[in-house]
Amino acid sequence: MQLSMTAKKSFTSFTLATDFTISGDRVGIFGVSGSGKSTLVSMLAGLLEPDSGEIVLDGDCLFSKASKINLRPEQRRIAMVFQQHCLFPHLSVKNNLLYGFKRCPAQYRTIDFNSLVDVLKLEGLLGRGVTNLSGGEKQRVALGRAILANPRLLLMDEPLSALDDSLRFQIIPYLKSVGEHFGIPYLFISHSLVEMRLMTDTALVFEKGTMVEQTTSEQLAKSRMGQSPVGYINLLKLGRPAQNDGLFAYPWGASRLLLSVGSEREGSMAELSSKDIILFKQHPEAISARNLLQCRVRSLFSSGRKIGIELDCAGNTLIAEVVQDAVNELNITQDSTIYAAIKASAFRMLPS
Amino acid sequence: MTPLSPTDYVAIRLSVEVACAATLLSLPFGFAVAYLITFVKFRGKVVLEVLVNLPLTLPPVVVGYFLLLLLGKQGWLGALLDEAGIRLIFTLKAAVIASAVVAFPLLVRSLRIGMEDIDKQLINASRTLGARWHDTLFTVILPLSVPGLIAGSSLMFARSLGEFGATIIVAGNIPGVTQTIPLAIYEYASSPTSENTAISLCLVSVVISMIVLFLHEMMAKKMARRD
Incomplete structure (x- = not known):
């Protein structure tokens, strides 16, 4: 995956300005709350229109203010895993999983439903409604739903932040399967150094709406050791x-x-x-x-x-x-x- | 209590028919207006909100009079309809329109409250999973608006059942043709000898309203249990 983003978005009291090009299939966006991570992700997914600039993914222009290009979210083939899983409450687990799959053009459908169910261990959940699932189960279903949409890039917007500590580490192997088993490049957004090291190789560091550093996740963890209350x-x-x-x-x-x-x-x-x-x-x-x-x-x-x-x-x-x-x-x-x-x-x- | 006459039974049937027709006809419009107000940013949104809620604050007689000006033979729309051979004033159709207009804000309000409760991230999730906006509208927003739809329909039905002021202006009070329960009660109440019949019709009105509200509660509870 190669992503180039030179976009700007201003709000009343906050401006996000990005200017980076990054290659890799396990990329992280690191920053504290309010640094602009979610705004960046929304612009990338087509949910928020930048005020100016250009977004190019693998040579395809997703947005260009100058050329008046702004692909709609469904045209971008960028799926998302949200903080709060965002499962459709009126659909069963199976129908949640198939939501993106059914809408994916046939030529891009490479991921097999049964194989995904096996990998994410969802077999016993398929007939159930989503409202009574545990936090970990919900996040696995949300992940499966996004993978089955066969995206060319998966955005994971702090997918572990709503889970408690022990559950977080149970979910990480499933999140890693996105790249390891299904070969989908992903952008992992987090404010946790441990999650960044486990999930990504390269990290973009954001502070107050600006990218301040592009480094390896390992190097990032080392450089932040002195400021972290838990150390390295x-x-x-x-x-x-x-x-x-x-x-x-x-x-x-x-x-x-x-x-x-x-x-x-x-x-x-x-x-x-x-x-x-x-x-x-x-x-x-x-x-x-x-x-x-x-x-x-x-x-x-x-x-x-x-x-x-x-x-x-x-x-x-x-x-x-x-x-x-x-x-x-x-x-x-x-x-x-x-x-x-x-x-x-x-x-x-x-x-x- | 005096037994009801055949005309009274017709009035009950017409009331239910008018309330049903007004509610069913308003649903798609109510849904569209609530969707526009909740999810779409556009200039003049405040004007739309004011127009939609206006019948709630105006006396129904005023609404009826405006409808008469609009739909009457000399009215802007009435003249056009007249040319096409369609006559609305003093027909049951006019009663349906009057009920729909007066109760419309209640439907929109309930739908809007229901739509505002929908997590916007669900809509975003749907879009990033490849759904176009109309696909999202029918597969996410509409199913999740059902509680608002039920609440709004019940309120609208109950309000339509009791509609009087606008109806009497545009549909008149013709027994067996446009006379609904409130109009019949009005007529009986105006006569010193028919007080008991008026009370009987009042009781019928209360029973119908209670059935509607009871059904609404049942459905709301069923939806809540499903969540």
Whole structure:
């Protein structure tokens, strides 16, 4: 997907001005509330007409003020997944799913209904009405409905913001299936750095109606670490655990981690904040934290008033954060060896 | 209570017919006007709103008189219709028109309230899923307007049933032809010996209105349960 957008839209107290060209199939739009993300998405989908400028998607002009082109939403083949799922309350799950499918021109219909039902695990819901579904089920149906419209681009406007924390991570694999299973490029809008890293490769950062940065999602998370109250969230892929003295011993690459929470499932994921890693220059004599990892400092980076330390722990990567004074006292430099201590209770399991 | 005469039964039948016809005829127009006011931005929207609501504030007799000026033989529209051989004044059709005009604001108001309750994002979702505007109108807006449609129709039917002022001006009070329940009650009430018949017709009027409102409540509850 290649998207070029040089559009402007003014409201009484807010102006959105975009000027970017971006390529990629997993693109993120990041910004706090009020930064103009939803306005941008509405202009792209054809729901809001820009005051000026041009929008070009994969070489097709969707909007051009100068050339007086403004394709209607149904002509753009850009589907949307909304924050509040927006399912049609008068239709069953099946008829919601088929709404876009029936309106899609036959030559673009490549996605099979049954295969989508399988991937999104919707089989048992098809005959039901939508009003009594759970939040996660609703969002899966909304996603399925948008995918079945066979769009050339899918816009996901903060699709996880209405869900609680545990549900968010249950839905993410389904959202990822848009690209991985169905091959549809998407634009993922969020104000969550973790969601951005899980869902996108490239991110456009918006502040007060202006794009201020175009970067990788990983780099974005690192650069925002110092301002984030939760720091940088390390996402750890873990193997099948074994019970160990009341704790769960998870294989993590060549290392082993002890966690106070766990499940017997294979391929679990855990998150760990950069704030929960304590660094030692030498191997401590005795320590209450159950995990002590010998690491090599791969690199240091500055983020706000914090210094991020990228650690290589037997081939695995961890990001820790410290203040400048700690860097000086521990004499942390690139390629130096250091010990990272992590309490077993510092990890949080993510639903797989 | 005095038993009703055959003319009274005709008046009851005509009342129901007039109310049904006025409601059914107004539905498409009411829906279109409510849609325009709720979803479409255009110049002069306030003027349209004022015109639609005007019969609600004007005395029905005034509305009737305007209709007489418009539809009478010398009226702008009446003259044209007369040339085409269509006569409206002092017919049941005039009673239907009078009822429709007087009760129209109630229908539009209810429909509008129902439409304003529709989440605009549902309309956006429909458009991004490939629906054209008229497709969205019939597959999203219309089905979701049903509660407003039911409420508006019930109100309009009940109001039409009781319409008097405009009807007597444009349709007259011809027993068996244009005389509806309110007109018959008026006639009986004017006569010192027919008070009991007037009361009987009042009771009939109350029963019909109660049935309509009861049906409305039933349907509203059924819709709410479905949600």
